[in-house]
Amino acid sequence: MLVDSHCHLDAPEFDTDRAAVLERAHAAGVSTLVIPAIAAHGWPKLRALCAENTGLYPAYGLHPMYLAEHEDRHLAALRHVLRIGHPVAVGECGLDFHVEGLDAQRQQFYFEAQLKIAREFDLPVIVHARKAFDAVIATLRRIGNAGSLAGNPLRGVVHSFSGSAEQARQLWKLGFHLGIGGPVTFERAQRLRRIVATMPIEFLLLETDAPDQPDALHRGQRNEPARLALVRDIVAELRGVDADELARATAANARRLFAIPQAA
Numbered sequence: 500m501l502v503d504s505h506c507h508l509d510a511p512e513f514d515t516d517r518a519a520v521l522e523r524a525h526a527a528g529v530s531t532l533v534i535p536a537i538a539a540h541g542w543p544k545l546r547a548l549c550a551e552n553t554g555l556y557p558a559y560g561l562h563p564m565y566l567a568e569h570e571d572r573h574l575a576a577l578r579h580v581l582r583i584g585h586p587v588a589v590g591e592c593g594l595d596f597h598v599e600g601l602d603a604q605r606q607q608f609y610f611e612a613q614l615k616i617a618r619e620f621d622l623p624v625i626v627h628a629r630k631a632f633d634a635v636i637a638t639l640r641r642i643g644n645a646g647s648l649a650g651n652p653l654r655g656v657v658h659s660f661s662g663s664a665e666q667a668r669q670l671w672k673l674g675f676h677l678g679i680g681g682p683v684t685f686e687r688a689q690r691l692r693r694i695v696a697t698m699p700i701e702f703l704l705l706e707t708d709a710p711d712q713p714d715a716l717h718r719g720q721r722n723e724p725a726r727l728a729l730v731r732d733i734v735a736e737l738r739g740v741d742a743d744e745l746a747r748a749t750a751a752n753a754r755r756l757f758a759i760p761q762a763a
Contacts, residue, residue, distance in 0.1 A: 500746045501731060502531040502753035503724045505591075505625065505658045505678050505706035508555065509534055509545045512710040512721055520723050521552065527725040528746070530554050533757055535591040535625045535658075537562035539573040546584045556759060558588035558625050560613055563595040563606045574612050581620050587757035588655065589617040590625025594638075597629040607638070614642040614653060623756050624655035626675075632662040636669050643673055656704055656756065659712060660691070667694050671702050676756060680706040681722060684714040684733045696737040704756070705730050705749045 503524070513520055524532070535558040536545050542559055549555040559580050561569045581589070592613040594606050617624045628635040635657065643653035657670055658678035667677060679695055682688050695703070707730070709722040714729050731749075735742040754761060 500743070500750050501527070501529045501705065501727050502533070502750040502759070503529050503707050503709075503727050504533050504656065504704040504753045504757075505680070506532045506534055506709045506724045507537070507711070508532060508709070508724070509536075509541060509548050510710050513723075517548075520725070523723065523725040524727075527728045529724045529727050531750070531753070531759060532556070532724055533558060533587060533625075533753070533759075535588065536560055537591060538565045538568045539570075539576055540568065542576075542580050542584070546580070549585070556587040556757060557584060558590045559584060559586050560588075560590040560592040560625065561609050562591045563593050563601065563610065563627060564598055566601050566605055566609070569605075569609055574609075574616070577613070577616060578619075581616070581622070586620075586622060587759060588623045588625050589613050589620070590655070591627050591658070592624060593627030593657075594631035594635050595627060595629045596631040596634070607634075610635075610638060611642060614638065617655070618642070618651045618653060621651060624653065626655055626657045627659075628657050628662070632657075632666045636666060636673070639670075639673050639675065654756065658704075658706055659708055660694075663690070664694050667698060671699060676702045676704045676752065678704045678706040679734060680708050680730055681712040681714040681726070683737075684716070684729060686715070692737055695734055696739075700738075700748050701752060703734075703749055704753050705734065705746075 656676040
């Protein structure tokens with residue numbers, strides 16, 4: 500019943516044992532995975548992977564950390580793959596002001612362009628935000644307001660949320676979900692844990708971001724979608740609810756946002 504709302508199963512880290520990783524995920528109750536792209540060169544592999552495996556759903560986009568690989572022509576290519584690739588979202592896109600040397604202006608250009616494309620195709624967006632929450636929120640509000648006037652508002656998720664309680668509230672007001680994964684399993688993540696413990700359940704999604712961001716029990720190891728069960732358990736404990744109840748609620752949120760059928 501679990502949905503991993505953000506997992507890079509197409510990453511080369513899984514090339515040698517991807518089938519076994521999927522088997523472990525299914526054994527842990529993770530039957531549905533949303534797989535966001537990071538750059539145009541990876542779209543064909545992602546499309547094929549999701550076509551060949553039940554329960555895998557692609558999102559296509561241009562990740563801000565891979566800015567050097569992006570070209571303006573990739574925005575036209577993005578429109579093409581969205582028409583033929585059975586996407587559930589646009590992404591991973593966003594802003595990253597943590598990594599030095601990334602041109603903020605170029606990041607903003609690609610982020611805004613992808614938000615407008617998401618509106619054009621009436622798809623949710625999967626947003627990356629690191630040390631850039633205020634800029635991301637301002638951009639979502641500006642592009643989203645323009646879309647609302649046109650009858651096509653923005654919606655989506657800010658994955659691996661690490662912002663403040665006030666930033667979380669602003670995102671909810673914009674109709675955006677928060678993706679919560681491995682970082683919440685660390686006891687030192689007190690601010691994040693407080694937000695997760697009390698946030699509106701309808702905006703909560705669970706994720707692994709595998710192969711990145713492993714949980715506290717697997718620090719330094721390759722992450723994988725089967726470990727979403729531990730994220731579920733920690734979040735359920737923080738909220739004081741049954742783990743199965745939390746799984747059902749967050750899975751329903753993901754299916755609703757990404758228009759994934761219940762039977763998947």
